[in-house]
Amino acid sequence: MDAYWESFTPGEGRRRPRADALSDARRITLNGRWRFRLSPTAAGTGPAFVRAGFDDSRWDEITVPAHWVLEPVTPLAGGPARSLRGTGEGPVYTNTALPVPLDPPLVPTENPTGDYRLVFRVPDDWGAAVLRFQGIDSCAKVWLNGEPLGFSTGSRLPVEFDAPVVPGENVLAVRVHRWSSGTYLEDQDMWWLPGIFRDVEVIERPDGAIDDHFVHADFDHETGLGTLRVEASEPAVVEIPELGVRMAAGQSATVPVEPWSAESPRLYDGTLTGAGETVELRIGFRTVAVVDGTLTVNGRRVLLRGVNRHEHDPDSGRALDHQTMVRDIVLMKQHNINAVRTSHYPPHPDFLRLCDDYGLWVVVECDLETHGFIYAGWEGNPPADTRWLPAMLDRTRRMVERDKNRPSVIIWSLANESWVGENFDALESWVRDRDPSRPIHYERDPSYRNSDFYSLMYPAQELLEQIGRREEPRPEGVSDEEDSRRRTLPFLLCEYAHAMGNGPGSLVDYQRILESSDRFCGAFVWEWIDHGFRHRAGDGEYFMHGGDVAYAPNGGRYCLDGLLFPDRTPSPGLHELKKAIEPVAIEIDTTVSIRNRHDVRGLDHLAFRWRLEVDGERREEGDLPVPPVPPGESAEVPLPARPGGEPGEWWLTVEARLVGDTPWAPAGHVVAWGQGLLADGAPRSRPPRATTPARQADDGLIALGDARFDPVSGGLVRLGSVKVDGPVLDLGRAPIENDRGQGGVNDLASVWRAVGLDRLRHRTDLVEPDGDVLRVAGRAAASAHPHALAYRFDWCHDDGGLRVDVSVDFTGPWADTPHRHLEIVPPRLGLRMSLPAAYARARWFGRGPGESYVDSCAAARVGRYDATVEELQVGYPVPQENGNRLDIRWLELSGPGVPLLRVDGSPTFGFAARRWTSEELGRARHRHELVDSGRLWLNVDHAQQGLGSAACGPALPERYRVPRTSTTWSVRLSLH
Template identity: 60%
Template sequence: MTYWESTEPGAGRRSPRADAVTDARVLDLSGTWRFRLAPTAAGTGEAFLGADFDASGWDEIRVPSHWVLEEITPLAGGPARSLLGTAEGPLYTNTAYPIPLDPPRVSTENPTGDYRLVFDVPADFGAAVLRFQGVDSCAKVWLNGRELGWSSGSRLPFEFDAPVEAGRNVLAVRVHRWSSGTYLEDQDMWWLPGIFREVELIARPEGAIDDHTVHADYDAATGLGTLRVEASTAATVEIPELGIRMPAGETATVAVAPWSADSPRLYRGTLSTAGESVELAIGFRTVAIVDGVFTVNGRAVVFRGVNRHEHHPRTGRTLDRETMLSDILMMKRANVDAVRTSHYPPHPEFLRLCDEYGLWVVAECDLETHGFIYAGWEGNPPAEPVWRDALMDRLRRTVERDKNHPSIVVWSLANESWVGETFGDMRRWLDERDPSRTVLYERDPSYRDSDFSSLMYPSLELLELIGRREEPRGGRVGMHGLVFDGSAPPVPASARSAPGEVSEADDERRRGLPFLLVEYAHAQGNGPGSLSDYWRIIRAHERLCGAFVWEWIDHGFTAVDDSGGEHIMHGDDVDYEPRGGRFGLHGLVFSDRTPTPGLVELAKAHEPFLITIDVDGVGGVEIANDRHSADTADIRWRWSLSEAGVEVAAGDLDVLPLAAGMRAQLPLPARVRALARADVGDPSVLTIEAVLADDARWAPAGHVLAWSQAELASAASWPHVPAVTLDRRVAASAPSVATAGSILHLGPGEFDAGTGRIRRLGALVLDGPSLDLHRAPTENDHGQGETNNIAAVWVKTGMDRMLHRVDAVEVADAMISVRGRTAPAAHPHAARWSMTWRVDADDARALVLDVVVDFEGPWVDTPYQHRDIWVPRVGLLFALPGAAAEVEWLGRGPGETYRDSFEGSRFGRWRSSIDAMQTPYPVPQENGNHVQTRRLRVSGDGIPDLRVDGMPEFDFTARRWTSLDLQRAQKPHELRDSGRVWLNLDAGQQGIGSASVGPALPERYRMPRERTTWSLRLSAG
C-alpha cells in the first residue's frame, strides 16, 4: 500500500518536542517556491527532485499558503488563475467526507502539489533540523535528492534531520490533498491542502536543547510556586525576577503570583547550554477537580468561552501574528476568557499569545472521524487497532509541542469521533505523560476517559437539570450530543459494557463530574439567542464550569463576481457534492472579523462583574466580582442619569477594591435621587458601568467591562416586559370624519375610503398599514435538516404569501375603523384584525392607531405533519417615501435586538441612517429589529418627519426592501432599493434562537398566537 494510504502516521521523522523560541540560527524558508499541480498522487514524477531540474516554467506560489487559494495552473490547463469557487478549489463539508468512505484508501483522483525550493545555507550553519509547522494532508520530503521521510497530521509539526550542504540546496516536497489522514480530519471546515504554515531550517549546535518540559505548580494555601524544568541535555535554568539559577532537573520553591486568565502573570527566563538558549515564559498554576468542581489555583473556574477555527477570508488557515492578536484582543474586549481550539492544535504563536494576554485554553487533538456516522460507525478508526499508532501519534505531537503553555488547562482527545478502545490508550498515556492537566472527551456517553461530563447544544431546561446533577439516567448519543430520553438504560454494573454503552457505575460517575458545555449557542446568521439565559443557569450551579459558543468566526472567502464586486463565498457556491452549504458561516464575527450583533450580546452575558440596581425603598447598588482571581483595583465605577435618553448628570462611585468572589452593597448616589424625576413623561434611567481605570494590554482606559441600567421613575430594571395599556380617550373637541369623494379626512390624516389605508399624514405621503405576520427566515429558522425547520413550515403554509381582505371601513364617533382578514391561499387559518384611527386626545396634530388581532382556524401545517405554526411577528407594515434616510429612537440600541437577544443593548436615544441599520449577513435574512422602543422619528431631505410613540412600547424595523426581497436574495448585492422605505411597527417579533444546530426556540420567545392588541401615536411635521 502507498504511504499516503498507510495507517501509519509517517516515517523518518524526529521525535516530537516542545515548540520553543530559541537563539539558535533559524533560516526561514517561507517565501516564493515553485509549484505544479498534478491530478494524481504520482505528482509530476521524480524529475523535480534533481539538482538541475528546470522549474522555471512552473507556477510561483507563496509558502505558507493553500494552493486552492492561490493563482496556479488548474488541472485542466490554461493560464494560472484562482481555483476559488471551482471543484478543484476549497471544498466545504460539515460531517460528510469529500472522498468515498473506504478507509484507508483514497481515490485515484487525488490532486497533488509538487513544491520545489532552491536555497542557500551559510557554510558555518552546521547540523540542522528541517521543521514543517503544518502541511495538509500528507507530505513526502526530499533534500538534495535524498528522501527524508513522510508525514500526515495536517495541523501538527513534523521534523527531519536535515543534512544540508554549504551553499546551494534543493528542497522538494510532494503534498497530497487526500490521504489516509483525511479520515482523521473531518472537522466541519474547508478542505484546504498545501504547506500552510512556516517551513524552517533550525541549526542544531553542539549542546543544543532538543526538548524541555516545564513543571510550574502553585500552592494557593501558601502562595508558593514550585518550579522544575526538565531538559534533554544538561542545561541551566535562570529566572532573574525570582532569583532562580539552577541546573535543569532541580526544583525551586519561591513566592510567586499565580497565572490565571484574568491575571496572566508570566516570569521570563532562559534555559541555556553553551550552544543554545531557549526562552522560558513560566506561569505557575495548579489544575484540579475538587468535589466535582473544576478549579485552578484552588478557585473554581467558569470558562467564558468560544470555539475557534483558524480562518482568514483570503488566506484560509494561514494566519499571521497580527491576525491572531486581533482575535485575542477582540475576545478579551468581549469578556471572552477561554478558547477551545476546535478541532486541532492552532499555530503555536496563538498559544504564546494566550499565555501573554490571558485566555484559558482547551487544547484539542487533530482528530475527528464524524463522517463514519454514514457507515453506522462501522470501521471507525478509534475502534480499529490498525489505526492506533496514528491516533497515538497525533496525541503525542499535540502534547509534546504545547506542554509548556500555562494557558492550556484541559487536553481534549478529539471531537465527534464516537468511541473505541484507543481512546482508553490515549487517556492512559496522558495520565502518565502529563497528570497536571484535566482531560476531556465529549462524545463517549460513558465518559470513562474524560474528567468532565459534557454535551453539545442542550436546551435550557436540560442544562438546569444537569447543573443540579438531576439529569435523567441513561440516554443515547445523537448527532450533536447526549439526548436524555431514557431510550438506553444503563447496563447493570455486573455486566461488562462495550464502548458506547453506559454501565450503572459509569452513569453514577458521570453525575459526579464537573460539566463543560463544549458547544452551544450556534452563531449562524442572525443569532444566537438566549445567551444571557444560559449564563444565568451556569452562574447558578457550581457543577457547570463554563461554555463555548460555536463559534468565533464565519468561514467565508472573499470572492469576486463577474461584475467585479466582492462577496462572501460559502459552501453552496462550489459545484461539488457533498457540500456543507452555508453551514460554515456560524461566527460571532464575520469572515472579515467585523463583530456581529451576537458578539455584543455575548459580551453582556459574559460580564465579569454583576451589577444589580435596587431602586425600591432606600435603593442601592450591589456589585459582585465574578472574576477568577483578580480584584477590582483596576476598575473605575461610573454612574450616569438620563431623562428621555439625554444624560443630565454623571459621576463616579467610590468602591473599595473587591477580591474575586466578593460582593459589596452601596447606596444610590444622593444626586441620583435628587435629580430623578417621575413626571417627565419619559423614563429616568440610571446606568452604572465598570470601566478600565487605566490602559491595559488588551484595551484602553475607559473600556466598559460591565454595566447595568434601571428605570427610576417606574422602579423597573431590565430585562422587563411592560404591561400594554391602551389609551382610547377621544378629545372632547375631536373633529368628525369628513368625506371628500374617495378620501376620508380625520385630523391630520387622509385615508382611502375603500380600503381604509392612510395616504397622507399632515404633509407626509405614506401608505398602509398592512398586517404583517411574516419575516425573512433566519438561518436558525431553517433548523438543521428537517429538525426545527420552521421556515419550511412557513413556506408550506403560505406565511410568505398572505393575502389581505378589507371587510369594512366604518366611520363613527370621530374614528375610522377598518376591519379585515389576512390569510394564505389554500389554507383555512387566518388572522382577523381591526385598526381604529382617532385624533389624539392631547394633541390634535397626532393620530392614535389601536390594533386588535385575533387568530382563527387550525394553524397547523395541514395536510403535512399537523405541526403547530409559529407566527414570526405580529405587526404593521407601512411604506414611506424613498427620501426617508435617518432614524432616531428612544429604546434599545444601537444595534439590532430581539426578544431573546437584547440584554447587551442599552436603553437610550439613538440615531442611525436607515442603510446603516441593516446588518450585512452574508446570506440575506431577517435583521435590524429593535425591541422596547418608546419613541421613533424617521426623517429625510424634503419630507416631513414621521414621529411614532409607543403606548407604551413597540418593535420597529426600517429598510429599503421588503421581507420577501430579503427572503429571495441569495447574496447581499442582490438586494435593491425599492424606491420606498418599508417600516414595520410591531407588537412583537419572535426570538432568533439557535436551532440551526441547537434546540427549538423556547416557547417564551415565540409570538403567542392569541388576541394581540397594541396602540401607536403617529404624527408628521
C-alpha cells in the same frame, strides 16, 4: 509507486515530537515564493522534480505558507494569475460528511497533488540542522538535495526531519497530496484546504543543543509558593533572574510567586542554557485540578466563558499571520471571553504563546475527528480499529509534546465527534503518563470513561438545569459503574449557542444556569468566526460559503456560524455575549449592587462611572466609589443620584471601566455596565384633545384630519403631504438560519412557507366612518389554507396626530395542518407600511444602538439613538431578518424634502426600516443582491419571536414565541 499517502502509518523518517520553543539557535525561514505545479493525481509531476538540476523555470509560483486553492497561482511565463476559488477544484466545505468515499485508508485516484520546489542557501559554517513544517494539509513527502527525508500526515501538527544541509545552495522538494489516509481522521466541520499553510524553517542544531524540555511550574495556593522543575534533554542551567533561581535542569526550586491565571497572566522570564543553545522560558505558575467534582485552578473554582475557535481568514484560510492572531485575542479579551477551545485541532503555536501573554484559559484539542463514519453506522470507525492506533497516538503525542509548556493550556481534548473505541484507552493512558498535571476531555463517548468531564453539545436549558442539580437522565448503553462515576464529574459545555446568522439567543439564560452550580466549569459558544471567503463573481463581491461551490457533498451555509463576520467585524451576537458573560454584574434598584464574577481577582483594576438620564437626555454624571469586592462576592452601594422633578423616564447607568491601559484595551474601556429605571413620570395616556370626524373627501378618499384613506381597501394612502402605502398586518420575516432548524428538525421556515405566512392575502370586509373613528375590518389569510387573522383597525385623529387601535383574532384551525409536529406560530405580529425613499434617518428612544430581539437584548441599553437607514442594517453574509430594535417609546424618521414622521408607542413597539421588503430580503442569497426598491419599508411590531439557536441546538423556548391569542395594541403617527 509506493502509495504512502494511503497507509495506516502516520509517517516515516520524522524526528520525535518536542516542545515548541524559541531559542538562540540560528534559523532560516523558508516562507516566501516557491515554485509550484499542480497535478490531478498522487503521481504529481513524476520523480524528477526532486533533483538539484531539475528545470522548473516554466513552473508556476506560489506563496508559502498558503493554500493552493486560495492563493492565486502565478505562471512565470507571464500569463494571468489563475484562481481555483469557487470551483470544485478549489476550497470544499463539508460539515459531517467526508469528501471521499468511505473506503479507509484508500482515497480516489483523482487526488490533486501539489509539487513544491525551493532553492535556499545555507551559510558555510552550519552543521546539523532540522527542517520544520508547522502544518501541511493533508499528506506530504519531503526530499532535500534529491534524498528522501520521509513523509507525514496530521495536517495541523508540526513535523520535523533531520536535514543534512550543505553549504551554499540546497534544493527542497515537497509533494503534498490533497487526500490521504489522514483525511479519514480530519473530518472537522471546516473547509478542506490543502497545501503548506504554516511556517517552514531550517533550524541549526549545534553540538549540545537542547532538543526538548518540559517545564513543571506548580503553585500551592495555601502557601503562595511555586515549585519549578525544568527537565531537559541535555545538561543545562535554568535561570529565572526575577525569582533569584539558578539551578541545573532536573532540580527543583520552591519560591514565593504570583500565580498565572487568565485574569492575571503573570509570567516569569528566564533561560535554559546548554552547551550549544539557550532556550527562552516564559513560566507561569499554576495548578489545575478537579476537586470534588469541580474544576479548580490554583485552588479556586474557575468558570470558562469561552468560544470555539477555528483558524480562518477570508482571504488566506488557515494560513494566519501573527497580527491576525493578536487581533482575535484582543477582540476576545475586549468582549469578556476568557477561554478558547481550539476546535478541532491545535492552532498555530504563536496563538498559544499569545494566550500565555494576554491571558486565556485554553482547551487544546487533538487534530482528530472521524465524524464521517456516522454515515456507515460507525462501521470501520478508526477509534475502534487497532490499525489506526499508531496514527491516533502519533497525533496525540505531537499535540502534547508541542504545547506541554504553555501555562494557558489547562485541558487536553483527545478528539471531537469520533464516537467510541478502545484506541481512546491508549490515548488517555499515554497522556496521563506523560502529563498528569492537566485533566482530559472527550465529549462523544456516553460512558466518559476516558474523560475527566461530563460534556455535551447543545443541550436544552431544561436539561442543563437538571445537570446542575446532578439529576440528569442516564445516557443509554452505560453501566451502573460508568453512570455513577459520570455523575461525580464536573460538567463542561463544549459547544452551545450556535452562532449561525442572526443569533444566538438565550445567552443570558444559559449564563444564569451556568453560574447556578459549582458542577459547571464553563461553556464554549460555537463558534468564533464565520468561515466565508471573499469572492467576486458576476455583479458583486460577497463572502462565499460552501453552497457557492459546485461540489458534493456540500455543507452549504453551515460554515457561516461565528460571532465574527468573515472580515472580523463583530456581530450583534458577540456584543450580546460580552454582556451575558461580563465579569462584573451591576444591578440597580434601591441601591447599586456590584457582584464580582471574576475567578481570582478583585475590582481594583476597574473604575465605576454613573450617568443619570431622563428620556435619554443626560442630567448628571460622576464617579461611583465602590469598596473592595473579592471574587465571587458582592457589595451594595447607595444610589449616587435621585430623579428630578421633570416628567419622563429616569434611568441610571453605571459602567465599570479599565483604570489603566492593558495590552488588549486602553484605559476607559467599558468592561461591564448596568442600567435601572429609577422613576417613570411619563404620561400613561394622552389628554383628551379636539378630534375631527371622518368624512368623504372631494377626491373620493376618506378624510380624517389631514390623513386620506382608500374607501375600498381602507388603507392609509396619505398622511399630510407624505404618500403612504399601508399599514397592513405583517406576520412573516425573512427566515434567519435558526428558523430553518437542522436536518428537518425545528424547521419553522418550511412550515411558514407551507402554510403561506409569507404570502398573506388581505380582504377588506368593512370601511366605515363612525363619528370620530374610521373603522376598517378584514381578514388576512394565505391561499389554500383556512387559518386566518380577523383584524380591525380603529383610526382616530386629534390635533397632534393619527392613532390606530389594532385588534387581532386568530381564526381557523391553526394547529390542524400537515405539519402537526410543529405548531403554526407566526414569527411576527405587527404592521408594515412603505414610505417615500427620501426618509433616510431614524432617531428613537428605546433599546439601542444595535439590533435587539426578545431573547437577545441584554446588550441594548435604553436611550436615545440616531442612525441612517443604512446603519440600521446588519450585513449578515446570507441576507435574513436583521436590524430590529425593541422597546421603542417613539421613533422619528427624517430626510431631505419630507416632513419629520413620528411614531409613538402605547407604551412601546419594535421597529425595522429597510430599503427592501422582507420577501426581497428572504430571496437574496448574498448581500449584493439586495437592491433599493425606491421606497422605505417600515415595520412597527407588537411582537416578534426570538432568535434561539436551532440551526444546531434546541427548539426556541415557548416564552420567546409570539402568542397566538386575541391581541390589541396602538400606535400613533404624526408629522412635524
